Amino acid sequence: MAKILDGRKISKEIRADIIERVDRMKEEKGIVPGLAVVIVGDDEASHVYVSMKAKACKSVGFHSEEHKLPESTTQEELLNLIDHLNNDDKINGILVQLPLPKHMDENLVNSHISPQKDVDGFHAVNMGNLTLGEESYVPCTPKGIIELIKRTGTDMAGKNAVVVGRSNIVGKPAAILLLKESCTTTICHSKTKNMELFLKEADIVVAAAGVPNLIKGHMIKEGAIVIDAGTRKLDGKLVGDVEFDSAKEVASWITPVPGGVGPMTITMLLENTLEATEKLWNSRP
Numbered sequence: 418m419a420k421i422l423d424g425r426k427i428s429k430e431i432r433a434d435i436i437e438r439v440d441r442m443k444e445e446k447g448i449v450p451g452l453a454v455v456i457v458g459d460d461e462a463s464h465v466y467v468s469m470k471a472k473a474c475k476s477v478g479f480h481s482e483e484h485k486l487p488e489s490t491t492q493e494e495l496l497n498l499i500d501h502l503n504n505d506d507k508i509n510g511i512l513v514q515l516p517l518p519k520h521m522d523e524n525l526v527n528s529h530i531s532p533q534k535d536v537d538g539f540h541a542v543n544m545g546n547l548t549l550g551e552e553s554y555v556p557c558t559p560k561g562i563i564e565l566i567k568r569t570g571t572d573m574a575g576k577n578a579v580v581v582g583r584s585n586i587v588g589k590p591a592a593i594l595l596l597k598e599s600c601t602t603t604i605c606h607s608k609t610k611n612m613e614l615f616l617k618e619a620d621i622v623v624a625a626a627g628v629p630n631l632i633k634g635h636m637i638k639e640g641a642i643v644i645d646a647g648t649r650k651l652d653g654k655l656v657g658d659v660e661f662d663s664a665k666e667v668a669s670w671i672t673p674v675p676g677g678v679g680p681m682t683i684t685m686l687l688e689n690t691l692e693a694t695e696k697l698w699n700s701r702p
């Protein structure tokens with residue numbers, strides 16, 4: 418029976434440390450970290466995530482701003498707002514909630530954010546540096562996934578890791594980070610033939626497909642670590658990509674949905690914003 422990797426509990430511990438660092442920063446330097454979240458359009462789920470981020474910021478003592486723009490906003494108007502935030506000293510981190518409306522180019526918009534304020538790590542320079550193994554902001558969900566795996570105490574070097582999903586925000590950067598930890602890393606996606614063959618060999622499974630119950634217990638190797646980033650509403654309930662009940666019988670560790678990867682994503686966003694603030698102030702005379 419698998420042990421549960423409790424993302425809420427681990428987040429709480431990390432956030433306690435963040436609160437201390439923020440308090441010290443305020444006391445010693447009079448600085449308050451600031452995050453701006455930009456959302457375009459009225460997708461209900463996206464608005465829920467954005468208010469969760471704002472609430473998390475307040476809970477650790479950050480300044481936070483929500484910029485809610487209508488669906489009809491032009492890309493130029495959005496880029497102008499980003500310019501303004503890039504030059505705003507109160508703001509240390511900028512996040513543009515994805516997905517953006519179809520008339521916008523997500524990569525272009527993300528790369529308009531100052532790389533120093535790109536706390537999502539989606540700017541081409543940060544993605545490039547991540548791939549090169551240089552210092553960069555690490556995308557929040559993959560960073561949280563690695564933190565969760567580390568908490569199991571497992572040595573990742575030489576382990577077989579399978580990532581299901583190859584998106585720029587979860588699957589691809591998660592695979593790059595697992596490779597950095599010296600896992601033998603495979604990425605599966607919708608065109609993969611016979612995914613079960615890969616899953617059966619995996620010591621670490623990272624699921625990020627957004628397909629409820631895609632991965633079932635009988636597909637998983639005995640003793641595997643199973644990290645489920647998927648979040649979909651199914652019959653009014655939030656479910657992951659992994660069929661939890663059958664997988665927990667086979668895995669050694671497993672994340673629940675909700676309460677696994679989700680809270681860690683927001684905690685890593687706080688961590689990246691604090692890091693951006695510290696770097697900025699350390700670079701000043």
Ligand SMILES: NC(=O)C1=CN([C@@H]2O[C@H](COP(=O)(O)OP(=O)(O)OC[C@H]3O[C@@H](n4cnc5c(N)ncnc54)[C@H](OP(=O)(O)O)[C@@H]3O)[C@@H](O)[C@H]2O)C=CC1
Pocket residue numbers: 558581582583584585586587588605606607608609612625626627628631646647648649678679680682
């Ligand atoms: N917990 C958190 O903090 C976060 C959770 N999420 C959740 O993670 C999931 C993935 O998000 P995101 O990466 O943005 O989604 P995308 O839709 O951008 O990517 C999904 C990926 O999964 C692959 N895929 C789809 N169906 C299958 C299948 N049947 N078998 C194998 N691979 C498949 C796709 O392949 P292909 O490329 O070939 O189309 C694609 O690469 C969603 O449920 C989302 O809600 C996302 C961000 C943060």
Ligand SMILES: Nc1nc(=O)c2c([nH]1)NC[C@@H]1CN(c3ccc(C(=O)N[C@@H](CCC(=O)O)C(=O)O)cc3)C=[N+]21
Pocket residue numbers: 465466469512513514515516537557558648655674675676677678679680681682683
């Ligand atoms: N620029 C950008 N950056 C993102 O990081 C980003 C994004 N766009 N677009 C959408 C996805 C999704 N995402 C989640 C964050 C937290 C939870 C989370 O905390 N979930 C809770 C449950 C929340 C609930 O009850 O609905 C949990 O899993 O326990 C989930 C998903 C960040 N994303």
